[in-house]
Amino acid sequence: xxxxxxxxxxxxxxxxxxxxxxxxxxxxxxxxxxxxxxxxxxxxxxxxxxxxxxxxxxxxxxxxxxxxxxxxxxxxxxxxxxxxxxxxxxxxxxxxxxxxxxxxxxxxxxxxxxxxxxxxxxxxxxxxxxxxxxxxxxxxxxxxxxxxxxxxxxxxxxxxxxxxxxxxxxxxxxxxxxxxxxxxxxxxxxxxxxxxxxxxxxxxxxxxxxxxxxxxxxxxxxxxxxxxxxxxxxxxxxxxxxxxxxxxxxxxxxxxxxxxxxxxxxxxxxxxxxxxxxxxxxxxxxxxxxxxxxxxxxxxxxxxxxxxxxxxxxxxxxxxxxxxxxxxxxxxxxxxxxxxxxxxxxxxxxxxxxxxxxxxxxxxxxxxxxxxxxxxxxxxxxxxxxxxxxxxxxxxxxxxxxxxxxxxxxxxxxxxxxxxxxxxxxxxxxxxxxxxxxxxxxxxxxxxxxxxxxxxxxxxxxxxxxxxxxxxxxxxxxxxxxxxxxxxxxxxxxxxxxxxxxxxxxxxxxxxxxxxxxxxxxxxxxxxxxxxxxxxxxxxxxxxxxxxxxxxxxxxx
Numbered sequence: 209x210x211x212x213x214x215x216x217x218x219x220x221x222x223x224x225x226x227x228x229x230x231x232x233x234x235x236x237x238x239x240x241x242x243x244x245x246x247x248x249x250x251x252x253x254x255x256x257x258x259x260x261x262x263x264x265x266x267x268x269x270x271x272x273x274x275x276x277x278x279x280x281x282x283x284x285x286x287x288x289x290x291x292x293x294x295x296x297x298x299x300x301x302x303x304x305x306x307x308x309x310x311x312x313x314x315x316x317x318x319x320x321x322x323x324x325x326x327x328x329x330x331x332x333x334x335x336x337x338x339x340x341x342x343x344x345x346x347x348x349x350x351x352x353x354x355x356x357x358x359x360x361x362x363x364x365x366x367x368x369x370x371x372x373x374x375x376x377x378x379x380x381x382x383x384x385x386x387x388x389x390x391x392x393x394x395x396x397x398x399x400x401x402x403x404x405x406x407x408x409x410x411x412x413x414x415x416x417x418x419x420x421x422x423x424x425x426x427x428x429x430x431x432x433x434x435x436x437x438x439x440x441x442x443x444x445x446x447x448x449x450x451x452x453x454x455x456x457x458x459x460x461x462x463x464x465x466x467x468x469x470x471x472x473x474x475x476x477x478x479x480x481x482x483x484x485x486x487x488x489x490x491x492x493x494x495x496x497x498x499x500x501x502x503x504x505x506x507x508x509x510x511x512x513x514x515x516x517x518x519x520x521x522x523x524x525x526x527x528x529x530x531x532x533x534x535x536x537x538x539x540x541x542x543x544x545x546x547x548x549x550x551x552x553x554x555x556x557x558x559x560x561x562x563x564x565x566x567x568x569x570x571x572x573x574x575x576x577x578x579x580x581x582x583x584x585x586x587x588x589x590x591x592x593x594x595x596x597x598x599x600x601x602x603x604x605x606x607x608x609x610x611x612x613x614x615x616x617x618x619x620x621x622x623x624x625x626x627x628x629x630x631x632x633x634x635x636x637x638x639x640x641x642x643x644x645x646x647x648x649x650x651x652x653x654x655x656x657x658x659x660x661x662x663x664x665x666x667x668x669x670x671x672x673x674x675x676x677x678x679x680x681x682x683x684x685x686x687x688x689x690x691x692x693x694x695x696x697x698x699x700x701x702x703x704x705x706x707x708x709x710x711x712x713x714x715x716x717x718x719x720x721x722x723x724x725x726x727x728x729x730x731x732x733x734x735x736x737x738x739x740x741x742x743x744x745x746x747x748x749x750x751x752x753x754x755x756x757x758x759x760x761x762x763x764x765x
Contacts, residue, residue: 239574239576239592239636241676242574242635242636242676243574243575244676244677244678244679245631245635245677245678245679245684245685245686246678246679246680246681246682246683246684246685247570247571247575247628247681247684248567248568248570248571248625248628248682248684248701248703258710258712259679259680259683259709259710259711259712259752260678260680260712260714261677261678261679261680261683261685261700261711261712261713261714262677262678262713262714262715262716263675263676263677263685263687263696263698263713263714263715263716263718264675264676264677264687264716264717265675265689265693265696265715265716265717265718265719265764266716266717267675267676268673268675269673269674269675269676269688269689270637270673270674271672271673272634272670272671272672272673272674272688273633273634273637273638273639273640274291274292275291275292275339275426275639275640275641276630276633276634276638276639276640276641277289277290277291277292277630277641277657277660277661278290278291278292278293278294278341278640278641278642278643279292279293279294279642279643279645279646279647280293280294280296280297280611280642280643280644280645280646281293281294281295281329281332281645281646282329282332282333282336282338282340283332283645283646284336284646284647284648284649285649286335286336286337287649287658287662287665288646288647288649288654288657288658288661288662289657289658289660289661289662289667289669290336290338290646290657290661291338291339291661292338292339292340292341292426292640292642293329293332293333293336293338293339293340293341293642294341294343294429294610294642295326295329295340295341295342295343296341296343296429296432296478296610296611296642297343297432297611297644298313298315298432298433298436298440298441299311299312299313299315299323300343300345300431300432301313301343301345301347301431301432301437301440301441302345302347302349302350302351302398302441302444303326303343303345303350303351304350304351304352304399304401305325305326305409307322307351307353307354308322308323308324308325308326308327309321309322309323309351309353309354310323310350310351311350311351311358311397311398311441311443313440313441313443314379314380314439314440314441314442315440316371317357317359317369317370317371317374317377317378317379318357318358318359318377318379318380318397318443319356319357319358319371319374319377319397320351320352320353320354320355320356320357320397321354322354326342326413330413330416330424330425333424334420334424339424339425339426339427340424340425340426340427341425341426341427341428341429341475341640341642342413342425342427342428342429343428343429343430343431343432343478344406344409344410344428344429344430344431344461344465345401345406345431346403346406346430346431346457346458346460346461347431347434347437347441347444347445347457348400348401348445348457349394349398349399349400349401349441349444349445350398350399350401351397351398351399352395352397352398352399353397356396356397357371357374357376357377357378357396357397358380358391358392358396358397358443358444359377359378359379359380359389359391359392359443360376360377360378361375361376361377361378362376363392364378364380364389364392366378366382366383367379367380367381367382367383367389368381368382368383368384368385369381380442380443388442390446391442391443391444391446392443394443394444396443397443397444398444403460403461403463403464404464406461406464406465407464407465407467407468408468410428410464410465410468410469410472411468411469413425413469414468414469414472425469425472426472426473427472427473427474427475427532427640428465428469428472428473428474428475429474429475429476429478429534429610430457430458430461430462430465430474430475430476430477430478430530431457431461431476431477431478432478433478433479433480433484433536434449434453434454434477434478434479434484434489435448435449435479435480435483435484435488435489435492436480436489437449437489438489438493448488448489448490448492448493449488449489449490450488450489450490450501451488451490451501451502451504451505451510451513451514454477454488454510454514455514455517455518458476458477458514458518458529458530459518459521459529462474462476462529462530463527463529466527466528466529473531473532473606474529474530474531474532475530475531475532475533475534475608475610475640476530476532476533476534477511477514477534478534478535478536478610478611479510479511479534479535479536480536481535481536481537481538481540482540482584482586482588483496484510484535485509485510485511485535485593485594486502486509486510486511487499487501487502487509487510488501488502488510509597511533511535511594511597512597512600512601513601515530515533515597515598515601515602515605516601516602518530518602519601519602530602530605531605531606532605532606532607532608532639532640533594533597533598533602533605533606533607533608534608534609534610535590535594535608535609535610536609536610536611536612537572537573537590537609537611537612538611538612538613539566539569539572539582539614539615540580540582540583540584541565541566541569541580541581541582542562542565542582543556543557543559543562543565544556544557544562544565544566544569544614544615544616545613545615554613554615554616554617554618554622554645554647554648554651554653555615555616555617556615556616556622557616558616558618558619558621558622560705563616563619563621563705564703564705565581566614566615566616566621566622566625567621567624567625567628567703568581569581569582569614570614570625570628570629570632572588572589572590573588573589573590573591573629573632573633573636574589574590574591574592574632574635574636575587575589576589576592590609591607591632591633591636591637591638592636594607595607595637606639606640607637607638607639608638608639608640608641608642609633609638609640609641609642610640610641610642611642611644612629612641612642612643612644613643613644614626614629616652616653617647617648617651617652617653617654618651618652618653619652619731620652620729620730620731620755620756621652621755622651622652622653622656623651623652623653623654623655623656623729623731623757624652624656624701624702624703624755624756624757625656626643626647626653626656626657627656627657627659627660627699627701627757628684628701628703630656630657630659630660631660631684631686631699631701634670634674634686634688635674635686643657650733650734650735652729652731655729655735655736655757656729656757658735658736659699659729659736659757659759660699663727663736663759664725664727664736664761665735665736668697668759668761669697670686670688670697670699671688671689671690671695671696671697672688672689672690672691673688673689673690673691674686674687674688675687675688675689677698679700682702682703682704682707682709683700683701683702683703683709683711683752684699684700684701684703685698685699685700685701685711685713686698686699686700693764694763694764694765695761695762695763695764696718696760696761696762696763696764697759697760697761697762698713698748698759698760698762699757699758699759700713700750700752700757700758700759700760701752701756701757701758702752702753702754702755702756702758703755704754704755705754705755706754707754708751708752708753708754709751709752710749710750710751710752711748711749711750711751711752711758712747712748712749713747713748713749713750713760714746714747715746715747715748715762715764716746718746718764719764719765720764720765721743721746721748721762721763721764722743722762722763722764722765723762723763724741724742724743724748724760724761724762724763725738725741725760725761726738726739726740726741726750726758726759726760726761727739727758727759727760727761728740728753728756728757728758728759729756729757729758730753730754730755730756731755736757736759739758739759739760741758741760748760748762
């Protein structure tokens with residue numbers, strides 16, 4: 209797999225939401241400063257007498273995009289404090305907006321079902337007070353009804369598994385569980401959808417938004433994980449997606465979306481993970497050594513080529529198809545999401561060794577020196593890498609992580625890992641991010657999310673600007689302030705299973721700190737409890753228990 213070159217993090221412009229809000233900020237905090245936040249290198253041993261940390265109070269820092277605190281769909285409770293809600297995932301590729309139906313794809317016997325429509329989703333988003341992001345199908349096929357299935361046993365014969373509720377609906381594999389049954393006619397379950405039809409749908413949604421008097425839908429995402437269409441949707445799209453197919457469909461459907469809602473943010477291509485950043489599904493099928501599709505496109509990595517072609521399209525036509533580069537990230541290390549490094553469902557092992565790996569793998573978000581501990585065996589540094597790809601091929605785009613999950617939702621280590629990821633999103637200037645699916649109350653991941661969005665149960669949240677801070681290995685410290693610089697919220701993390709830290713946080717440049725409150729979470733259903741943080745001159749002191757999240761709220765003059 210390719211590795212990127214070094215260099216400073218590319219900066220990007222502010223993407224302004226149609227309602228006037230800011231959804232992306234330039235990364236003015238350098239990588240050198242960002243790396244001083246510390247990071248998840250778990251330690252063991254006795255308590256450290258005084259753990260030095262610091263906050264640069266005089267720094268203006270950089271804006272924190274409000275939409276990095278996003279989740280999938282809109283089924284979490286309001287207390288979670290999520291700000292953005294993504295209608296997305298494999299099934300939305302096959303969503304028929306006229307029927308309120310989609311296909312359950314390879315996840316559940318390739319059958320069409322009736323579901324709560326996008327209108328129901330939008331109603332939930334409105335009630336939660338957030339912003340909606342809608343995935344629009346561009347693959348070309350959507351569910352034709354609410355009752356059909358792609359591999360009926362009555363047509364294709366006995367299969368490895370059948371739906372326990374519909375014995376005629378098979379999983380598309382022969383009884384040996386290994387041999388795939390060739391798909392039949394796609395019209396058995398599906399009907400074609402055109403770019404014009406998607407444009408009509410978007411125009412209707414925009415009209416409904418205007419009737420509300422306030423923009424609810426701020427973003428459209430051009431489908432989901434196209435390199436995996438040949439797997440998830442092999443019943444209607446068995447052929448691997450190519451460079452050219454991805455670009456052609458992006459331009460066709462993106463143009464329709466832009467025409468229907470000119471001011472909306474459009475994101476794509478929702479790449480599933482590591483190899484799709486560089487290769488097409490056709491390359492994957494034939495082998496990355498041969499990489500026939502990439503070679504036929506001047507041997508350019510997929511995302512770099514994709515952005516360059518879209519930039520050329522805008523220059524030629526004046527139509528901007530894309531505003532935000534969208535990729536997905538799931539840790540691939542064994543056990544973090546499951547025994548095979550796959551998943552994305554918040555599962556995974558929680559023994560100490562796996563938790564230590566889980567914490568370290570968050571470094572793949574940002575650390576140029578960290579080699580991913582999985583089959584990837586390369587330095588991912590996702591956020592800086594993608595910003596460089598943008599700067600080199602289509603300057604001015606935002607960057608979002610459309611799906612992510614570091615596993616262990618049910619364990620305190622999962623909550624700490626999630627809190628680390630959210631802090632890095634803020635620090636490195638991510639535009640939007642959406643947890644898959646959403647942290648469930650009262651699991652630890654839920655409280656890890658609330659550390660930034662509602663730590664006190666009264667709406668207390670990470671503030672509008674993030675400033676440089678320092679922390680030793682085994683801990684992290686993320687510091688935010690309001691626009692006036694008089695209110696501060698700090699999030700401190702301890703990644704060790706058995707080593708507490710006595711944190712001593714130097715408030716460099718803060719004037720007369722006072723009115724301190726602190727909250728700590730170490731696991732369990734009750735959530736945050738009062739902490740022991742104290743003001744000592746120009747410093748804050750607080751004990752950071754093992755596997756913990758500590759939030760400190762501070763007022764200054």
